[in-house]
Amino acid sequence: MTNRQSDRLVDVATSILRALKRPATAQEIIDFARSQSAFDGIAGGKTPHKTLNARIAVDIIKNGDKSRFYRYAPASYGLRESLDDDKHDNNYKKVFIGTSRRKQVSNEPVATVRHSSLRFLKSDGLYTSDLFPLQLLNLLDIRYIDRKFAEEQNDIIQLVSYACVQHEDQVLAFEKGRYTSDNGEFIGKQSIGLGGHVNYYDLSLFDDTPVGLKSNIIRELYEELYIFRNHFRHGIQSISFHGFLVDSSTANGRKHLGLAASVRLKHRLELDTATLGFRNLRWISSKKTPNSFNHFEIWSQYLFRHIQRMSESQD
Secondary structure, eight states: OHHHHHHHHHHHHHHHHHHTSSSSEHHHHEEEEEEEGGGGGOSSSSOOOHHHHHHHHHHHHHHHHGEEEEEEEEEEEEEEEGGOOTTSOGGGOOOOOOTTTTTTOOOOEEEEEEEGGGOOSEEEEEEETTTSOOGGGGSSSSSEEEEEHHHTTTTEEEEEEEEEEEETTEEEEOOOOEEOOTTTTTTEEEEOOOBBOGGGOOTTTTTOSOOOOHHHHHHHHHHGGGGGTTTTTHHEEEEEEEEEEEOOOSEEEEEEEEEEEEEEESSSSOOOOOOOSSSEEEEEEETTTTGGGGGGGGGHHHHHHHHHHHHHHHH
16 A cells, blocks of 8 residues: 555545544444445555554654544544534543553553574574564564463563664663563663564554564654654654564563664754653763663663674774
8 A cells, every 4th residue: 555545545534534423443444434435445455454543543643632533542543623523422522541551561462472483592682683684573473462461471472672762873871760561670770772562553554574663663762752752754764673682681581572673863852851761861872881881771781782883883
């Protein structure tokens, strides 16, 4: 589906929500479109509901109160214009505000692989993308299962994004606060990695990665750093995958496979906005090991060393 087609799909969704006079899920909107001859051809393809869900979600994140849509419930959307309509059912005039997944474990369908399928990752460290490209995931049996169930299974590894933010030769660093769901294991730790569980809703025709990694990273940046809301359209220069992160030294590390990446910015962010999950946001040089390096979480140490080597090779 081209960008023009997907824009048309969003316009059609607007028309359908007006006709329904109530919020609806992306799947309901697609089903309605397919039932109406006026919308022939607009809901083609195998997963148009995923495309529509992703486009509406990004529109809400990017435009906030100026978006034409609002989130009525998880994965259910209404038209913002109806909130000011006296004839609109008051039961639908509520805006859903999701709680951060850092505070409590949600039951979203997350991407997982069997522990036994990762035997080629024999030791802890960062397995670089030149030898271990992200497309390796196409060879594995990736399954999307409820996160709460995955947390209880010792033979299941959950896929999580772990992206640092870069501008020129600087990397964004911060300290993890208490608003997390990692059982307190990383509270107070220094870090350069932002991200979270890769889930079913990250899959999108706009993402050329096997598990919607780029969509996941952008979504997580918006959720974790409010300053990205004003930086989205022109601020991101590139998103690059660096490799797989493996750590058997911590309880969280044994349950997760990190997908290490970096988000390179065109312009330097002014760090005047904090979030509940992070403190002491600051820029550090990628060419110089910080004095507090031993206080960084292990994935951050692996990723920083990798970026440092890349910086040195470019000099």
